[in-house]
Amino acid sequence: MNALTLRGGRAYDGADPIDVVLNDGTIAAIRPTGGPVAGEVVDLDGRFVGPGLWDAHVHFTQWVISSRRIDLADTRSPEDAIAAVRRAVATDAPRTDGVLVGYGYRDGLWSTPPSLAALDEAFPDDAVVLVSGDLHAGWMNTRGAERFGLRPDATGVVSERDWIGSLQRFQEAASIPVEAFAQVADAAARRGVVGVVDYENVPNFAEWPARAAAGVRSLRVDASVWPDRLEEAISLGLRTGDVLDGEGLVRMGRLKVVVDGSLNTRTAWCWDPYPGSGPHAEHGCGVQSVPVDELRRLLLRAREGGILPAVHAIGDRANTEVIEVFEELGMPGIIEHAQLVRDEDFARFVRAGLIASVQPEHAMDDRDIADVHWAGRTARAFAFGSLHRSGAALRLGSDAPVAPLDPWHAIASGTTRSRGDRDAWHPEQRLPLDVALDASTRSRLAVGQPADLVVVERDPFASERDELREMPVAATLLGGRFTHRAV
Known part of the structure; x- marks a missing residue:
């Protein structure tokens, strides 16, 4: 691969200009600007360079x-x-x-x-x-x-x-031209995205390598599997982290298990009942989509096959039950969403070695619904700050199409708890910006790290809420090649 020098950029700390030298898909050197260069030289003219962004939860199709x-x-x-x-x-x-x-x-x-x-x-x-x-x-x-x-x-x-x-x-994925997937991947790259975790309920481990071979090359993809295809994935010898395509863009992801419903549908599994009546009133405290015994069996089978778990849990009872299963099995994993959590359960994320994969835009979309259907409990709803203060590791995502595939939206909402002309909702649950950025990336701006980078027009640490949300992206690089370039 040809070398490339990004000249005259700045890290997010706003210090002196630097040159970032890329070679063979990694960061080969970072040094004060004006020194030796390698390969093509791209002048960043003081723009800011950071690790490329990941969306930790999408339904891509x-x-x-x-x-x-x-x-x-x-x-x-x-x-x-x-x-x-x-x-x-x-x-x-x-x-x-x-x-x-x-x-x-x-x-x-x-x-x-x-x-x-x-x-x-x-x-x-x-x-x-x-x-x-x-x-x-x-x-x-x-x-x-x-x-x-x-x-x-x-x-x-x-x-x-x-x-x-x-x-x-x-979904009719087979009838969607591959160009449509390429266009959406390219649009994500224009927002600084270098990778996504795809939780679509389709044969991802077959479909994504085929898309990459057909030219969808703007993103890295972790391709998940659902329970109905778990045995097929195990029979193929697929393990979490395995490379599935020739270029190394697609890797085998995790087993996705959905144990409850959602807030808007009033099916998230909670300790307390939903108020009132309506099309979902028969669910009472919500829905247990996968019984605990079946969840335990699935996680054990996945572990036998070398596939790591990610479990959807939105309601507070769902989170309690899922945490207990992970604790019992002594295995780490990811809890997807974690929207309502009992106070005593925040610390259990850390003790159980669990990652909380959360979607800050959901808090903005659903704040009014939560105030009605989780009345009296919203201090621990979408409680990103409490999760962080407990020591839990965080990942940020969109759940696209539930929210747009744009990590800058998640970062802005996660750090401000506000959108539009509304005041912050439970501002005590805001995340520090450095935490939100770390939860939206998988690498660092450091020598030896992957050359998955984003170049932006503003320093995130000097940006207001809406400036973060609409952050102008000048370039995105994946493995040292441009997937978006406006410099």
């Missing part, structure tokens, strides 16, 4: 196809959602195998619940399936339900076990 679905993000009622679909139909909205698919509704604060009859009346001749913003539920009419063999009740909503198992039917 869902993110790719979200732009092809009817946008329901701004809807505030069933009537709003129906109106949005009608407008899309009037403009010849694209369909998925003949089905009108919308994405992004959040009914946690709707005063009127969804209704099967309302969708049937509005769209008597169309199959309609609307995917909730958290991906944990679908609202559909009778024709839509029939297309996918689902049986909703009078609300038209199917959630959790039945829904999650059907969600991939709406």
